Amino acid sequence: YWDQWWEGGKDKNDWIGPPADGSGNTMGVPINNMGTCDNGWVSPANENRVITSPNRPWWERYQPISYHLNTRSGSDEEFKDMVHRCNQQGVRIYVDVVINHMCGAGGSGHGTGGSYFNTDSLEFSGVPFGANDFNDCGTCGTSDCNIHNYGDANQVRNCRLVALLDLKLSSDYVRGKIADYMNYLISIGVAGFRVDAAKHMWPGDLAAVFGRLSDLNTAYFPSGSRPFIFMEVIDLGGEAISSSEYTHLGRVTEFKYGMQLGYVFRKQNGQKLAHLGNFGEGWGMQPDNNALVFVDNHDNQRGHGAGGQSILTFRDSRLYKMANAFMLAFPYGFVRMMSSFYWDQWWEGGKDKNDWIGPPADGSGNTMGVPINNMGTCDNGWMCEHRWRQNRNMVTFRNVAAGHGMYNWWDNGNNQIAFSRGDRGFIAINNEDWSALDATLQTGLSAGDYCDIISGDLSNGGCTGKTITVGGDGRAHIHIAGDDEDPIIAIHVGSKV
Ligand code: AAO
Numbered sequence: 001y002w003d004q005w006w007e008g009g010k011d012k013n014d015w016i017g018p019p020a021d022g023s024g025n026t027m028g029v030p031i032n033n034m035g036t037c038d039n040g041w042v043s044p045a046n047e048n049r050v051i052t053s054p055n056r057p058w059w060e061r062y063q064p065i066s067y068h069l070n071t072r073s074g075s076d077e078e079f080k081d082m083v084h085r086c087n088q089q090g091v092r093i094y095v096d097v098v099i100n101h102m103c104g105a106g107g108s109g110h111g112t113g114g115s116y117f118n119t120d121s122l123e124f125s126g127v128p129f130g131a132n133d134f135n136d137c138g139t140c141g142t143s144d145c146n147i148h149n150y151g152d153a154n155q156v157r158n159c160r161l162v163a164l165l166d167l168k169l170s171s172d173y174v175r176g177k178i179a180d181y182m183n184y185l186i187s188i189g190v191a192g193f194r195v196d197a198a199k200h201m202w203p204g205d206l207a208a209v210f211g212r213l214s215d216l217n218t219a220y221f222p223s224g225s226r227p228f229i230f231m232e233v234i235d236l237g238g239e240a241i242s243s244s245e246y247t248h249l250g251r252v253t254e255f256k257y258g259m260q261l262g263y264v265f266r267k268q269n270g271q272k273l274a275h276l277g278n279f280g281e282g283w284g285m286q287p288d289n290n291a292l293v294f295v296d297n298h299d300n301q302r303g304h305g306a307g308g309q310s311i312l313t314f315r316d317s318r319l320y321k322m323a324n325a326f327m328l329a330f331p332y333g334f335v336r337m338m339s340s341f342y343w344d345q346w347w348e349g350g351k352d353k354n355d356w357i358g359p360p361a362d363g364s365g366n367t368m369g370v371p372i373n374n375m376g377t378c379d380n381g382w383m384c385e386h387r388w389r390q391n392r393n394m395v396t397f398r399n400v401a402a403g404h405g406m407y408n409w410w411d412n413g414n415n416q417i418a419f420s421r422g423d424r425g426f427i428a429i430n431n432e433d434w435s436a437l438d439a440t441l442q443t444g445l446s447a448g449d450y451c452d453i454i455s456g457d458l459s460n461g462g463c464t465g466k467t468i469t470v471g472g473d474g475r476a477h478i479h480i481a482g483d484d485e486d487p488i489i490a491i492h493v494g495s496k497v
Helices: 060-061 075-089 154-159 172-187 203-210 257-267 271-280 312-329 389-401
Strands: 040-041 093-098 100-104 108-110 115-118 164-166 192-195 228-231 251-253 292-293 406-410 417-422 424-430 438-442 447-450 467-470 475-480 488-492
Touching: 075 093, 093 172, 164 292, 172 203, 172 251, 172 406, 257 271, 257 292, 257 312, 271 406, 271 417, 312 389, 312 424, 312 488, 389 424, 389 488, 406 438, 424 438, 424 475, 447 488, 467 488
Parallel strands: 040 093, 093 192, 192 228, 228 251, 251 292
Antiparallel strands: 100 164, 108 115, 406 417, 417 424, 424 488, 438 475, 447 467
């Protein structure tokens, strides 16, 4: 922002540079309480198959029909407009690219954008792709062309994942079509990609596609900026393919993270918070600089993908906020937070029979808008976990603490922990069922009164929640009751009252 100064039809302030410190260096971008400067991972943006049985499931978005931007979320024009408006607010968009396959085998028809396809002749006229552009059963080696054995890397990469028609990424033509699609997204201003089912593609093929990608759009990014890429590779160990085969290409999802954090906060498998001091690499996960970490994702919050029953979601809201707070406070990995819609579960035989239900939609199956209420959270079935005060304030904490290590670890040997991030922030979590956390702890912070960003917000210089007083020696008295609604206290240099 800059103040305009109009004289004679001209803004005499048109030269003003970005926010800078006294030495003229550009200042960082602080995230405010409304969470307005943030980034978002969006659903697959390209045309997909219209699935009517079950009726318009969320997962139809993972069955590409063409690379036209035309889905039940909107048209090409609407997508471009969203990316532009988000970029203007400093919100970066990362698109989920489904490039391992097209739709599932069986049938023919028209996609959400009207493009014709036929899964028997392997014709996808909107690209176009034809029979030569798919891996055949010979290359795959199983009788029905589907993946049956995750212990066989060739099967995982050359056969069909749940019967989805497997693209031949060794082909120059196929690579070109995919790169064109991704470059189109780059040209309209997206900042990067989540690469779906990366485990099902050969790292060499992905390297060839990524090597063709353009630099980001200079209307929004400094010249020479490269797309940020994170790949979905499920590696819980014990299979033929490991995440380390992909780390030279970008960030890789770390599925052990959410599964283990679920065990810790649920106190299963003999786990407790006191064990978290070396969470991450110390637990057999990827190196800090390679890992993309998350508590849950769109698959495992509903029993798809990997992680199983331990995964915490918005349905376990108290534990979920605790796990997110830990993730955002703890210096490991590149973090991602889930943002969901609600659906009614229907449990039968240990499975949710409603796990397919799609987002809030109108009568024609088009996804409805997300209304924001006066609490700053969402209505009409959108959960918007990223807007919950506890979660969004912890995003600020993470940004404020970036680049500072973990210090002053404290635990009670069981389910109470605390630590600081250098002299930038301090967090304490009490996951005991009944006993209070009541201790005087080293916060690493300078003396003063700080607003606890879990129980409230810093607003007009005052705190709407608990105030924590740090003494001249950096210590503060911390009290968190066992039955506190959110048994967490978090303060940072930006929350000083
Ligand atoms: C739908 C129907 C299918 C139908 C298909 C085609 O449900 O019945 O055959 O259409 O007509 C999503 C949905 C699918 C849906 C698909 C297309 O989840 O149900 O199929 O859209 O509409 C594997 C992949 C991983 C994938 C995950 C779901 O490796 O890439 O399955 N995730 C992505 C997306 C996801 C999407 C797709 C890919 C497809 O995030 O939303 O599918 O574009 C093991 C393997 C994992 C494997 C899982 C599940 O995991 O390691 O690689 O994930 O199995 O098959 C323990 C183990 C762990 C194991 C896990 C689950 O935790 O330790 O290793 O159990 O068994």
